[in-house]
Amino acid sequence: MTDSLAAAYSNNPQLNQARAQLRSIDENVAIAKSGLRPQLFASLSAASQYNKTHGFYVSSLGSKVTMDNADNPLTMGLSFTQPIFQGFQTKNSVLQAKAAVRAQRELLRNSEQSILLDAATAFEDVIQNAAIVKLRRSDVDFLQEQVKASKDRLDVGEGTRTDVSQSEARYAEAVSELNFAEANLAASKATYRQVTGLEARNLVDNVNLTSKLPPSVDSALSVAQDNHPAIQSSIHNVDVALYNVKTLEGQFLPGVSLNGQVGRTYDTGTSDYADQAQVTLNVDIPIYQGGRVSAQVRQAKEDLGYSRIQVDLLRDQVRQAVVSAWSQYKAAAASIQAARTGVFAQQLALQGVIEEQKVGQRTTLDVLDSQRDLVTAQVTLVEAERNKAVAAYALLSSVGRLGVDTLSLRVARYQPKQHYEAVKDKWFGLRTPDGR
Template identity: 50%
Template structure:
C-alpha cells in the first residue's frame, strides 16, 4: 500500500516556490542585478545609445570651419622655334570656410539631434525593463519547472508503489490482472510526464543562462516586488501615463520631428559664409628661375536660394507628414501602456485568486486520496479509483505551482507596465550605467578618431 509518508513528501514539493533554498541561494534580486550588468541585448542597446550620441557633435559641426589644403607638382616641356624649355612647376593652397548663417539649420538640427538622444535614452530604459522582466520570468520558470520535476518524480514514486501493491494483491488472490495493468499504465503516464518536465526544465535553464548570463543554482523565490506596486489599478494607469519610458520616448520624437521641419525649411533661407584662401605657385624653367606668385584672399559670401529643382519643398512636406505620424504614435503609446497596465493588473489578481483556489483544491484532493486508499484496502475502491484521485491531486499541485509562479511574474509585469522596473526602483547592486557619461565626453569634441573607451 501507499504510505502516508509518501503522500506527505509529495505535498511538500509545492513549498519549493515559497521557501528559500539555503544560505547560498541566488535571490531574484541578485539575478536581476546580474542581468543588468551582463545581458547582451541590453549592452547592445547601450551601444546604440552611444552611437546616437554622436548625432549631436555632427549637428554642432555646422558652426565649425572647414579647412582644406591642396597641392600639385609636375613637369612641362615646351619647344618655341627650336628653343627647348623644361618647366618644373608646383602650387600649394589652403582655404578656410567659416559658416556665419545657415538659415537656422545648425540650431534646429542640433536641437533635433538632442531630442533624438533623449528619446534613445528612454528607449534604453524600455530595453532595461524588457531585459529585467525576461530575467524575472526565466528565474521563476526555472523554479516552477524544478518544482514540477520534483512533483512528477514524487508522482512516479507513488505510481511505482501502486504497481508493487497491485502485484502483491494479485499474488495473494485479492486483485486482478486488470488492477496490475491499470497501475502499470499509471506508472508509464507518470514517467512520460516526468520526461516532459525534465525537458521543460532544461529549456528554462538554457533561457536563464541566455538572459541572465549565469547558470541557475540554488534559486529562491522570495521577493519584495509586491511592496513596490501601486495600490489600485487606477494608480497604475496614472503612473504609467506619466512615467513610462515608451511614452516619454514618443514625446521626445515629436520634438525631434518639429525641429526636423524647421531644419528642412532652413534650406529656403539665405546663408552666409566667411572664406579665406592662401596660395603659392612657382615655375622653374631650365636654367632660369620662373615666376613665383603668392596670394591671400578673404571675403564674405551670401547665397540666396531661388529654386533648387523643387526637392527642398518636398523635403519640408515630408518632414511635416513625419511630424504628424510621431504625434499619432504618442497616442498609440499611451493606449498601449494603459492596456498593459490593466492587463497585467488583471493577471496579478487572477493569479492570487488561483493560488487560493488551488490551495483548497490540493487540500481536498489530498484528503480524498487518503480516503480512497483506505477504502481500497477494505475492497470498497478499485485501483482505477486510486489512480484517478491521484491524478486529480497531481493536477491540483501543478495548478498551484503554476499560479505561484504566475503571481510573481505578474507583479513584475505590473511594475514594468508603469515604467518602474528599473535599477533604482529595484535597488539593484553593482555599478549603475550612466547614459549621459558618453554624451558629455563626445558632445563638444572637435577632432579625434578614438571613442571615449579607447577604441
C-alpha cells in the same frame, strides 16, 4: 533573484547592443554642431610643363624662330571656410540631434525593463518547472508502489489482473509526464542562461514586490502615462520630427560664409616664387531648387503628423498593457488561495480513499484517480505561484518602474550621460571615450 536580475542588467548582449546604439546616436550632436565650425584644408601640387612654339617671329633677328620653354611649378596652399549663417539649419539640427538622444535614452530604459522582465520570467520558469519535476517524480514513485501492491494482492488472490493493468497504465503515463517536465526544465534553464549568463543552480526568490506595486489600477494607469519609456520616447520623437521640418525650411533662407585662401607658387627652375591671398564673403540666396526641398518639407511635415499619432497609439497600448497586467496579477493572487485549498482537500481525499481501499470499499482505480487529482492540484498551485510572481514584474514593467532603483539591485548602473558629455562638444579625435 537579485543576482539574476543584476547579471542580466550587466551582461545581457541585447542590452549591451542597445547601449552601443545610444552611444552612436550621441555622436549625432557633435556632427550637427560641426555645421557652424570652420573647415581648414591644405593643398600641395607639383607640375611639369613644357612648351614649344614654332614659327615665332623675332623682329631684331628678322626671322622666325622656334622657342622652347620648360617650367616645373610647385604650389602650396591653405584654404578655410567659416559658415556664418545657414538659415538656422545648424541650430535646428543640433536641437533635433539632442531630441533624438533623449528618445534613444528612453528606448534604452525600455530595453532594460524588457530584459529584466525576461530575466524574472526565466527565473520563475526554472523554479516552476523544477517543482513540477519534483511532483512528477513523487507521482512516479507513488504509482510504482501501487503497481507493486497490485501485483502482491494478485499473488495472494485479493486483487485482479485489471487492477495491475490499471496501475501499470497510470505508471507509464506518469513516466511520460515526468519526461516532458524534465524537458521543460532543461529548456527553461537554457533560456535563463541566455538572458542572465548564469547557470541555474539552487534558485531562491528573495524579492518581494508587493510594496512596490501600484495600490490600484487607476494609480497604475496614471503612473504609466507619465513614466513609461515607450511613451516618453515617442514624445521626444515628435521633437525630432519638428526640428527636422525647421531644418529643411532653413534651406529656403540665404546662406552666408567667409572663405579664405593663401598660397605660394615656386618656380623650381629659377627659385622665383609668388604669393597669393584672398578673402571672400559669399552670400547665397536660393530662388528655385527644382522643387526637391519643397517636397522634403512636405514629407517631413507628414512624418511629424505620424509621430504625433504614434504618441496616442503608444498611450493606448500602454494602457491596455497596464490593465492586462493588473488583471493577471489579481487573478493569479486569487487563484493561489483556491489552489492551496484544492491541494489540502485532495490530500485528505487521497488518504481517505487509500484507507477505504484497504477495507474493500474503494477500488484501485479510485486510488489512482485520487492520486491524479492531487498531482493536478499541486501543479496548479505551482503554476499559480509562478504566474503571480511574473505578473508582478509585468505590472511594474507596464507602468515603467521595473528598473535598478525600484528593485534595489547591487550593480554598477549604466550612466548614458557620461558618454554624451564626453563627445557632444568634441572638435577632433578618432578614439572613443573608452579608448577604442
